[in-house]
Amino acid sequence: MRLAIVKYNAGNIQSVLYALExxxxxxxxxxxxxxxxxxxxxxxxxxxxASSSMKYLKERNLDKVIADFKxxxxxICFGMQLMCTHSEEGNTECLGIFEEKVKKFPVVNGIKVxxxxxxxxxxxxxxxxxxxxxxxxxxxxxxxxxxxGEHTIGTTEYGxxxxxxxxxxxxxxxxYHPEKSATVGEKILKNFIExxx
Amino acid sequence: MKGVNFLxxxxxxxxxxxGALYAQQGADELVFLDITxxxxxxxxxxxxxxxxxxxxxxxxxxxxxxxxxxxxxxxxYNGADKVTINTSAFKRPELxxxxxxxxxxQCVVLAIDTKQEEDGNWYVYLNGGRTxxxxxxxxxxxxxxxxxxxxxxxxSMNNDGMKNGFAIDITRKLSTELPVPVIASGGAGTxxxxxxxxxxxxxxxxxxxxxxxxxxxGIPDLKxxxxxxxxxxxx
Numbered sequence: 001m002r003l004a005i006v007k008y009n010a011g012n013i014q015s016v017l018y019a020l021e022x023x024x025x026x027x028x029x030x031x032x033x034x035x036x037x038x039x040x041x042x043x044x045x046x047x048x049x050a051s052s053s054m055k056y057l058k059e060r061n062l063d064k065v066i067a068d069f070k071x072x073x074x075x076i077c078f079g080m081q082l083m084c085t086h087s088e089e090g091n092t093e094c095l096g097i098f099e100e101k102v103k104k105f106p107v108v109n110g111i112k113v114x115x116x117x118x119x120x121x122x123x124x125x126x127x128x129x130x131x132x133x134x135x136x137x138x139x140x141x142x143x144x145x146x147x148x149g150e151h152t153i154g155t156t157e158y159g160x161x162x163x164x165x166x167x168x169x170x171x172x173x174x175x176y177h178p179e180k181s182a183t184v185g186e187k188i189l190k191n192f193i194e195x196x197x
Numbered sequence: 198m199k200g201v202n203f204l205x206x207x208x209x210x211x212x213x214x215x216g217a218l219y220a221q222q223g224a225d226e227l228v229f230l231d232i233t234x235x236x237x238x239x240x241x242x243x244x245x246x247x248x249x250x251x252x253x254x255x256x257x258x259x260x261x262x263x264x265x266x267x268x269x270x271x272x273x274y275n276g277a278d279k280v281t282i283n284t285s286a287f288k289r290p291e292l293x294x295x296x297x298x299x300x301x302x303q304c305v306v307l308a309i310d311t312k313q314e315e316d317g318n319w320y321v322y323l324n325g326g327r328t329x330x331x332x333x334x335x336x337x338x339x340x341x342x343x344x345x346x347x348x349x350x351x352x353s354m355n356n357d358g359m360k361n362g363f364a365i366d367i368t369r370k371l372s373t374e375l376p377v378p379v380i381a382s383g384g385a386g387t388x389x390x391x392x393x394x395x396x397x398x399x400x401x402x403x404x405x406x407x408x409x410x411x412x413x414x415g416i417p418d419l420k421x422x423x424x425x426x427x428x429x430x431x432x
Contacts, residue, residue, distance in 0.1 A: 137431035141303045
């Protein structure tokens with residue numbers, strides 16, 4: 001099994017690498033299209049800003065490379081958001097994999113934006129969540145969200161109900177950080193490696 | 198969701214082992230502050246951060262002597278998720294903006310050491326609490342948030358080490374009037390103090406050190422107690 005992590009101008013890639021190590025997996029961190037295309041599975045992580053990251057990906061043609069992946073791909077947090085069609089952040093056209101627009105959290109019910117902290121994941125579907133209980137806690141850091149739609153395979157409530165996990169064909173995305181979500185997150189990463197594909 | 202955070206692993210044994218143990222026991226975040234950080238020690242600090250980061254599966258915040266984008270880059274590369282800044286940000290507030298535009302606000306935690314003086318006002322202290330300023334705590338916190346700080350780590354020097362509870366009033370003012378999470382620090386002595394800072398001060402997280410290091414309160418017991426008292430915590 002050869003895992004690849006997409007290297008681009010977003011933070012937090014190191015944390016993903018360490019989390020994989022803890023569950024006994026290794027990965028190449030690369031922006032080389034050939035290495036990415038030939039990997040068995042790809043992780044597209046990130047903490048960043050939408051317009052500058054899309055610009056960076058386009059300049060290197062990585063936007064097309066990612067959208068054309070045939071193997072299982074897991075987008076994490078900002079990576080998942082970039083896999084949607086559009087983000088309100090910087091009014092940015094994104095990769096268009098999930099037909100969903102990413103919007104800023106409305107400040108309702110006394111919430112603080114960004115959401116920084118642990119929250120629950122519900123309505124879990126697909127084998128990505130095998131062995132994970134409903135209402136399990138994961139760690140979130142984000143200001144923008146994807147609404148609930150046809151690709152939703154998990155939801156979370158923060159002022160409103162939104163998609164905290166998406167799935168379409170070979171593409172998967174989670175809004176939280178499994179690499180920072182204790183044993184629940186490790187299980188999700190393990191499921192992606194062992195059960196998806 | 199309310200967080201229970203842990204500070205300063207260096208005090209009480211092997212920081213790598215302790216960090217892993219706390220993560221396993223249900224800590225929601227680890228905060229590692231090296232308050233004596235100097236230039237010569239920085240390399241040691243990043244190596245230690247790297248070792249701890251390999252062994253914990255929860256968010257990891259690191260602070261001590263950070264004064265540039267380069268400092269933060271090194272720590273993030275070694276596995277920190279966020280950094281805390283304090284004196285250097287007060288002396289050069291643009292640092293907050295520089296860090297938040299480079300790494301995002303979620304990465305930048307402003308630590309404030311504050312003390313209530315006889316005039317009733319809470320003032321900002323620098324250099325690990327050794328230097329008083331004329332700046333009021335709320336005013337500085339508000340300015341820092343405008344500049345891009347994503348969280349506030351608020352330590353009350355009046356309460357720190359006293360074990361008589363957190364500083365409720367100033368914590369409540371910051372956590373209810375600022376749009377970012379506030380982590381309360383200083384004064385935890387009993388499990389009821391944690392409950393109080395969540396219910397009465399609306400703190401987003403509470404941080405403690407010695408009571409955990411010296412096993413006066415167990416993390417699983419504390420979280421169970423909070424849950425039974427209807428505080429939204431991760432078990």
